[in-house]
Amino acid sequence: MTACGLDFGTSNSTLGIAGPEGTRMIALEGRHETLPSAIFFDFETHHPAFGRAAINAYVAGGEGRLMRSIKSVLGTSLIDEETLLGRRRVGFREVIGLVIRHIKATAEAATGVELTRVVHGRPVHFVDGDAAADARAEDALADIARASGFSDVSFQYEPIAAALAYEAQVTREEIALIADIGGGTSDFSIVRIGPDHAAKPDRAGDILANEGLRIGGTDFDRLLSLEAVMPHLGYRSPLLRDGLLTPNHLFVDLATWAKINFLYTPGVLADVRRLMREARRPELLERLAIVLEQHLGHALAMRVEEGKIALSDHERVEIDLALVEAGLTAPTTRERLGVAVADPVQRLATQTRDCLTQAGLRADQVDAVFLTGGSTLLPAVRGAIIGAMPGARIVEGDKFGAVGLGLTIEAKRRYG
Template sequence: MGYCGLDFGTSNTTLGVVDGNAPRLIALEGAETTLPSAIFFGFGAGRAEVGRAAIDAYARGIDGRLMRSLKSVLGTDLIDQDTLLDRNRIGFRAVLQRLLSEIRARAEEAAGHPLDAVVHGRPVHFVDGDDAADRRAEDALAEIARAIGFRHVSFQFEPIAAALDYEQRVEHEEVALIADIGGGTSDFSIVRLGPDRRRAADRAADILANDGIRVGGTDFDRLLSLKSAMPHLGYQSPMKRPGLLAPNGYFTDLSTWSKINFLYTPKVMAEIRQVQRESARPELIARLHHVLEEHLGHRLAMTVERGKIGLSDQAAFDLPLGWIEPGLAAGFARPAFEAATDELCRSIAGMIRRCLADAGLGPERIDAVFLTGGSTLLPNVRRAILDELPESRVVEGDKFGSVGLGLTIEAMLRYN
């Protein structure tokens, strides 16, 4: 039986197989083992581009539609809706199926054999506080996996998978907190690990706590966009009528990866023109109109994302927006970014305290903190985690590969 571990992430995707007894990640795009979770439908073209090629096609101005952060629709009513592609409509289930089918095909070609069993990664909660929506999200992902050809489909929590990857380097028994801060969710597990436990088929007794929240890198993108870029497009700008501000909804959606495409409709464009007529700062709303009319929303989101990454190791960062209007730029400093995202970090810290309470452990009982997921590179996110566990050893995981490798280890245990 050909089996694999599939980490379909909000921002990036990896897929692993086993060579001998060792897991390895498949190169899904050239030599790269990470594939951006993006798909581009070129209008008039017969095929879709995925990954970096999708982002490149969009950046080159090819007429079409870019979709990113598709994992975010799981567990919401968007999964059963459709969106306009040129003159045709396509459902989000079909979009996810196209993307994951291409990933499976590339993996089979690289592995040199069929893959008919998969352990899918999943966040602890697709949707916070809604068990029914959580089940629907997993069911939808399982249905899509079977539709693209996997005969055996099972799931593992992403932080547990990261723990399995970390356990391969553990030399003695310890208790670790696994922090997986990805594009869409923050997931935590407290797990008992050790070299004598690695081959056990049932690890339920070793999982001391497991929880998460729907807070991730895209939320930091959204808040950075609202604070830095969107005021230049009219966010919170005054209307002619005293006491009124421009409607927030357009700017919030434009700052949210999964909602950008919903703004590209004749109805929304007509509404924006009306807002411009009634605005006390119509020149700002004109920029918003330009971004939507030219379908530049994802370019703006990618510019903001690069700014967020820049603030990981720089005190300040300028967002170049000259492609909206010559000379336009939005400067932003790390203290302002951290102030804007403080509530997100406090939510992450609160989840760690909740996991410790669930495990019945004090912070001093955690031997190691294993950090994975791209958003753990943000300084304020790291502080939020490590301040809760000041005595623990910090272990840096593969920021984009640990979960995929752990899922592959789980696949080997389940299907070998």
């Protein structure tokens, strides 16, 4: 029986094992140690595909349903609800369980050992400002892990796990701010680390502050989509009646990963067709109808995500919308993205300062800022975090693997 550290993420997941020889991360898909947290239910074969294979099956036009960012239902009422997959209804707990069981089985096949003990990663807050809902979310994830075959389940905050991964590479004592900006949540910890601290059986005294927000990469995707893409589908376009605009909820749901599938119903499509007759520019809503009719929502969201990532390196990009209409593009800029995400970015800056206050530290007392999570690549996000402590050394962590490695280090400490 072997212990492992499991980072089940909103966008990507990793797993590492802790054995007598040390810790190591496991390739979960081909040579990749990361598995996109995606599942595609094939309505013809009735077999699910996972990760990149799931996304490829969806893009190839297979008859079925893609689900991404399913971790985001933890802490919401959706966790105890069901969703329609073909002709059968499946609970969201079962969907998450399928992904976790796949990760566990893949790792066991690769290592030849049974995984029974797990340190599961969790955000500082699944739910902002609701301790009871937060506890229910952890309980739900623990129940799913046990149902997936883990007999011993414990949790560690994801930024603390990232701190343990960073600690493995430092040679002297430091006070570090850990910023883990993932797909669904943003988490901050201030931790005292160093070689002399790593061997302590209890690290509670080294954790100086923990803060977190339910803000992440999928929120930035949604805001960029509403700013740059959805207007091409009729978002906020005028109706024939003076002063009225198209209703927002259709476009907000289409821009939100976890809600896209709920739009694929005859009733929603009929509403859009009726709306076209009331619109000053019905050709825009015709594009929306095409997206719903052909189930292009996730493919559209992927284009937006690709555009967001490209803006980390380029000042201007053209988001390709040819899947909706030949030659259609949505030009956007880094500045425009910055405007779209200004509110959540400001909240991240505030959270960083609150973390300092909780730790009782001045900004100049923090030695290093350790950045992990894919959204730390966004210039606006980096600026908000780094700007709070300009004198600290910036350390670039493994954007998708640092948390999983830290959880595995913690699994070795807890389970031997």
